[in-house]
Amino acid sequence: MTTWKVESDLKNANDDQYRLRIQKVVNYDNLPRIFKGMSRQERSVASEVWLQDEPFQIITISEVLEKATVMIVYQHQHIPEGTLKITEIIYKYHGHWNIRDASLSYQHPSDYITTRSPPSSMPTYKIFIDLYYDDFGTYRNVYHSLGGIYLQFGNMPAHQRKLIKNHFVLGFVPFGGNFDEFILPFISEMKKLEQGKIMKLRDQDVWVIAGLGVVTSDLPQGNDMAGVKRHNANKGCRTCLVPHESLTNYDQDVPKSSRYHHITDGQFKEILQENTPSAKA
Structure with a gap:
């Protein structure tokens, strides 16, 4: 019997039936021969799969x-004995099998976001927020950049999102201002809305959940928001760790060289705990 990891469920518009989007999980016997060895065999006896x-x-x-519980180790503090667990991922790179640590994988939002259940019998509205940030010059002859921050609702059809009236100005970051300080109140409000909030709509109480789904920006502003140095730095790509001189090399092992937000978050915490500017650099 083959084990599969469920990534998400999808509803088919044609027959109104749900579908499951899955990834394959293999046991030791089905591992490629190059990965077989005493260590992995012993771990497989302790319920490890790949x-x-x-x-x-x-x-x-x-x-x-039937249902089988499979846990990825780095996502869980405690794994019950006998539960299937994953510590490594196998994948093909240039036609050859390769293996990487399970932490080098993107988390599904359900793995790290918890939401409150809406009150019973109350209409629920879910809002997809799209934030756009870009600097522009305010004067013709002297360049003093002004950072414009705008919002759109991703729930709208594409033809409505194009209309100027549906672009909402959140505010402007003045020349020399700090984007992080400016955006902090907005992020605080978004975190509250992620958990759900009761609002009045046409004299009726409704449950509103909103989440920041997409952040759009030009390359410099995008790197600033991601906490990555500008694109001319040694590692100036905000999605990978490939050095600047190797960016045009197509022979890259992308999964191993990508940036993963849960790893980056841990690195930022370590940096913030340092006491001196030189250590933080």
């Missing part, structure tokens, strides 16, 4: 035989 990174497959719910 996630196979490949294009997602879509199946119907009727194709599921």
Whole structure:
């Protein structure tokens, strides 16, 4: 019997039936031969399995035989004895099998976001927030940049999002101002809305959940928001750790060289705990 990891569920518009998007999980016997050895065999006896990174497959719910609990180790502090666990991911790179630590994978939002259940019998509205940030010059002859920050609702159809009236100005960051200080109140409000909030709509109480789904910006501003140095730095890409001189090299192991937000968050915490500017640099 084959084990699969469920990534998300999808609803088919044609037959109104749910589908599951899955990834394959393999046991020791099904590992490529180059990865077999005494260490992994002993770990397999202790209920370890391996996630196979490949294009997602879509199946119907009727194709599921039974449920199995599989936990990725770095996402859980405690894993019950006997539970299937994943510490490594196998994948193909240039046609050859390779392996990487399970922490080098993108987390699904459900892995790190918790939400409150809406009150019963109350209408629920979910809002997808799109934030756009860009600097522009305010004078013709002297360049003093002004940072414009705008919002859009991603729930709107594309033709409505294009309308000027549906671009909402959040504010402007003045020349020499600090974007982080400016955006802090907005982020605080968004964190509250992520948990849900009761609002009045047409004299009726409704449950509103909003989340910051997309942040759009030019390259310099995007790097600033991601906490990455500008694009001419040694590692100036905000999605990978490839050095500047190797960015045009197509022979890159992308999964191993990518930036993962849970790892980056840990690095930022370590930096903030340092006491001197030289150590933080």
